[in-house]
Amino acid sequence: MKHFEANFDGLVGPTHNYAGLSFGNVASFSNAESVSNPKAAAKQGLRKAKALADLGMTQGLLAPQERPDVHTLRRIGFSGTDAEVLQKAAQDAPALLQACCSASSMWTANAATVSPSADTRDGKIHFTPANLVDKLHRSIEPSTTGRILQATFADPKFFHHHSHLPEHASFGDEGAANHTRLCAEYGHAGVELFVYGQEATNPSALKPKNFPARQTKEASSAVARLHQLDDESCVFMQQNPDVIDQGVFHNDVIAVGNQNVLFYHEQAFLETDTKFAEIQAKINAEMHFIEVPTHKVSIQDAVASYLFNTQVITLPNGEMAIIAPTNCQENQAVSRYLEELVTLGTPIKQVKYFDVKQSMQNGGGPACLRLRVAMNEIEKAAVNQNTLLDDALFTRLNQWVDKHYRDRLTAKELADPQLLIESRTALDELTQIMHLGSVYQFQR
Numbered sequence: 530m531k532h533f534e535a536n537f538d539g540l541v542g543p544t545h546n547y548a549g550l551s552f553g554n555v556a557s558f559s560n561a562e563s564v565s566n567p568k569a570a571a572k573q574g575l576r577k578a579k580a581l582a583d584l585g586m587t588q589g590l591l592a593p594q595e596r597p598d599v600h601t602l603r604r605i606g607f608s609g610t611d612a613e614v615l616q617k618a619a620q621d622a623p624a625l626l627q628a629c630c631s632a633s634s635m636w637t638a639n640a641a642t643v644s645p646s647a648d649t650r651d652g653k654i655h656f657t658p659a660n661l662v663d664k665l666h667r668s669i670e671p672s673t674t675g676r677i678l679q680a681t682f683a684d685p686k687f688f689h690h691h692s693h694l695p696e697h698a699s700f701g702d703e704g705a706a707n708h709t710r711l712c713a714e715y716g717h718a719g720v721e722l723f724v725y726g727q728e729a730t731n732p733s734a735l736k737p738k739n740f741p742a743r744q745t746k747e748a749s750s751a752v753a754r755l756h757q758l759d760d761e762s763c764v765f766m767q768q769n770p771d772v773i774d775q776g777v778f779h780n781d782v783i784a785v786g787n788q789n790v791l792f793y794h795e796q797a798f799l800e801t802d803t804k805f806a807e808i809q810a811k812i813n814a815e816m817h818f819i820e821v822p823t824h825k826v827s828i829q830d831a832v833a834s835y836l837f838n839t840q841v842i843t844l845p846n847g848e849m850a851i852i853a854p855t856n857c858q859e860n861q862a863v864s865r866y867l868e869e870l871v872t873l874g875t876p877i878k879q880v881k882y883f884d885v886k887q888s889m890q891n892g893g894g895p896a897c898l899r900l901r902v903a904m905n906e907i908e909k910a911a912v913n914q915n916t917l918l919d920d921a922l923f924t925r926l927n928q929w930v931d932k933h934y935r936d937r938l939t940a941k942e943l944a945d946p947q948l949l950i951e952s953r954t955a956l957d958e959l960t961q962i963m964h965l966g967s968v969y970q971f972q973r
């Protein structure tokens with residue numbers, strides 16, 4: 530049977546804005562207070578997703594979340610009508626209002642960790658929504674994420690959904706951004722590489738000094754247990770704390786893998802040689818470890834261009850391609866490196882560039898925008914078919930964006946009660962387009 534990797538991209542929500550909410554994420558911080566364009570952001574994302582579908586890839590979409598999140602604002606004591614809640618929050622606690630308005634669920638690499646059926650003991654695809662506890666604005670995502678995933682992957686015969694991990698710093702979990710599945714063929718049992726930033730219960734373990742390490746080893750181990758993975762198919766590796774301190778807040782800012790390829794920066798990990806030997810010993814394939822040395826691309830250039838937040842995909846003809854943000858083309862060292870990469874005799878043969886600048890300005894590149902689900906034809910048939918991107922859905926969603934989204938949004942406008950109405954109207958219509966049922970709290 531045919532096995533392949535499907536990508537589920539996050540649809541950008543109507544409140545996409547730049548609020549500088551992510552300490553440790555250089556782009557988020559440096560673009561705080563910029564004016565955003567939610568309409569352009571949504572269309573850039575859709576265009577990237579459609580291009581992959583046109584290349585013959587299986588491409589799905591995950592719905593965005595309900596924002597402004599008035600329910601959380603009520604939970605922390607703001608009361609009255611929805612308009613009053615927004616207005617009081619804007620007055621008394623503007624930072625909390627901003628946290629409740631982020632469209633951050635667009636970065637579905639952080640929605641969940643996914644283990645394909647070939648790796649799990651019960652032969653089902655496992656999903657654990659990420660708790661995202663390190664950032665307030667992201668910590669309010671997991672419950673709705675769980676409902677959206679269940680509405681997208683509904684059939685319990687094929688899909689096994691877990692609750693997110695306990696909401697405590699010891700279990701800080703950022704989902705697939707810190708998880709890479711390596712394999713010979715998508716349908717063969719693979720090795721799941723869990724990359725963590727710190728060990729929460731070991732005070733003497735190395736950790737970054739300035740910026741937070743969002744993923745803990747405890748969380749990675751818990752996900753591996755939940756997903757019924759055997760020890761022989763897991764590798765746990767620590768991210769280099771020094772690069773976290775230089776803005777590498779997730780592992781997918783410094784490394785990306787696909788099948789038997791791991792593309793990474795020289796400074797990405799600790800104990801690189803030992804851990805790579807463990808991967809090679811556990812995997813039934815000849816690994817290609819493609820290392821990018823610092824003298825060719827500095828950490829600073831990697832963070833600015835998102836060279837490693839690219840998607841490495843296997844095209845239907847078996848060749849691999851890199852899906853890169855246009856920011857890579859604009860960085861001299863990085864574009865020179867990518868020109869060279871396709872000549873090195875590795876499985877990666879071509880580079881395709883996409884403008885996802887609206888997302889990039891908040892620190893999310895092509896890889897952040899997608900959640901990977903390796904599957905076979907039978908499992909694909911069990912997916913909610915209205916979430917799979919084809920010509921008709923692409924046209925429909927572009928019209929939907931044109932109808933509901935603003936082309937300009939500032940922090941001040943987040944309290945506009947009209948924005949809440951626009952956003953709920955759009956999402957209500959979206960749940961009908963994608964046949965999701967009542968996944969949002971305002972619909973329940």
Ligand SMILES: NCCC[C@H](NC(=O)CCC(=O)O)C(=O)O
Nearest residue numbers: 548549550551557633636893897
């Ligand atoms: N995987 C990429 C995630 C990017 C995301 N940025 C943000 O949430 C920025 C939002 C803002 O600052 O408005 C984050 O840091 O988790």
